[in-house]
Amino acid sequence: MLQIRSLSKRYGSTVAVDDLSFEVKPGRVTGFLGPNGAGKSTTMRMLLGLDRPTAGEALVNGRHYAELRRPIHEVGALLDANAVHPGRNAYDHLSWQAASNHIDRRRVVTCIEQVGLAGVARKPVGEFSLGMKQWLGIAGALLGDPGVLMFDEPVNGLDPEGVRWIRELLKGFANEGRTVLLSSHLMSEMAQTADDLVILGRGRLVAETTVQDLADRFVQGVFVRSPRPGELAQLLRSAGYEVDDGDSLVRGATAEEVGDLAAGQGIPIHQLVTRSASLEDAYLELTADSVEYRAGGPSDD
Numbered sequence: 229m230l231q232i233r234s235l236s237k238r239y240g241s242t243v244a245v246d247d248l249s250f251e252v253k254p255g256r257v258t259g260f261l262g263p264n265g266a267g268k269s270t271t272m273r274m275l276l277g278l279d280r281p282t283a284g285e286a287l288v289n290g291r292h293y294a295e296l297r298r299p300i301h302e303v304g305a306l307l308d309a310n311a312v313h314p315g316r317n318a319y320d321h322l323s324w325q326a327a328s329n330h331i332d333r334r335r336v337v338t339c340i341e342q343v344g345l346a347g348v349a350r351k352p353v354g355e356f357s358l359g360m361k362q363w364l365g366i367a368g369a370l371l372g373d374p375g376v377l378m379f380d381e382p383v384n385g386l387d388p389e390g391v392r393w394i395r396e397l398l399k400g401f402a403n404e405g406r407t408v409l410l411s412s413h414l415m416s417e418m419a420q421t422a423d424d425l426v427i428l429g430r431g432r433l434v435a436e437t438t439v440q441d442l443a444d445r446f447v448q449g450v451f452v453r454s455p456r457p458g459e460l461a462q463l464l465r466s467a468g469y470e471v472d473d474g475d476s477l478v479r480g481a482t483a484e485e486v487g488d489l490a491a492g493q494g495i496p497i498h499q500l501v502t503r504s505a506s507l508e509d510a511y512l513e514l515t516a517d518s519v520e521y522r523a524g525g526p527s528d529d
């Protein structure tokens with residue numbers, strides 16, 4: 229369990245995190261989303277005791293990181309996959325981490341196998357692809373078999389197969405009852421991975437929701453096809469619905485409402501499909517005011 233309470237962090241005149249509060253629950257994958265510079269990494273660093281809050285608290289299992297008795301057994305994290313000595317091999321890298329935390333070497337082998345690196349464990353990390361470094365970072369996070377896992381942009385730069393692999397791995401961790409916090413600036417990466425969503429913009433909480441609720445909230449309407457479209461559209465308009473796209477899109481209605489109205493007047497329906505905005509659309513709308521830089525240059529506020 230992770231708890232963020234009225235958390236703020238300033239760097240000089242930059243407010244990186246601004247009075248942020250949310251919770252991350254066990255048994256779920258929580259997507260931590262926000263445009264570049266929204267404050268995700270800063271929040272994670274404060275949870276891990278790597279940065280000191282200006283105000284508020286960031287708690288792991290109800291305690292500050294510094295108060296955890298055996299931190300590596302409570303929380304594991306991958307913040308920067310490249311923060312590995314390139315000349316060291318994967319096995320030695322993890323063994324060194326394990327030794328300094330009194331963790332048995334057999335656990336190193338288990339973690340290496342769990343992330344599929346057994347075949348390259350003796351290769352220098354400098355020869356690893358970005359994906360392999362990410363797996364190694366995940367193996368490091370698993371060393372202490374912690375109940376809480378945090379990953380900062382773990383799928384950044386991975387190919388689709390790598391993304392799918394990591395997605396299944398993270399879902400598996402949540403199914404084991406662990407708390408999994410996963411940051412990204414892309415909704416597309418979260419839609420199929422996360423259960424819950426915490427969305428930031430300019431250091432502030434924009435939404436704390438579930439993927440399902442967000443999708444439901446942004447439902448656009450119902451696409452309907454009938455051999456008597458004009459008549460149906462008139463009926464729907466008189467019932468107070470907005471109908472457009474050549475009388476085929478009924479805004480603000482459910483499929484049941486449209487179907488029942490049509491049935492009441494004996495108007496045949498050949499197709500009835502609920503049409504949602506994509507999660508990506510919903511996310512862009514929610515964070516539109518928070519983007520530091522857009523494709524066309526700096527935002528004008």
Ligand SMILES: Nc1ncnc2c1ncn2[C@@H]1O[C@H](COP(=O)(O)OP(=O)(O)OP(=O)(O)O)[C@@H](O)[C@H]1O
Nearest residue numbers: 239242244262263264265266267268269270271413
């Ligand atoms: N050590 C630091 N010194 C000064 N400013 C910082 C520092 N760390 C972060 N910031 C600033 O704080 C803000 C939040 O940065 P942060 O890295 O937490 O965002 P993020 O959501 O993780 O973004 P990204 O997806 O780009 O990593 C940014 O404006 C950033 O420039």
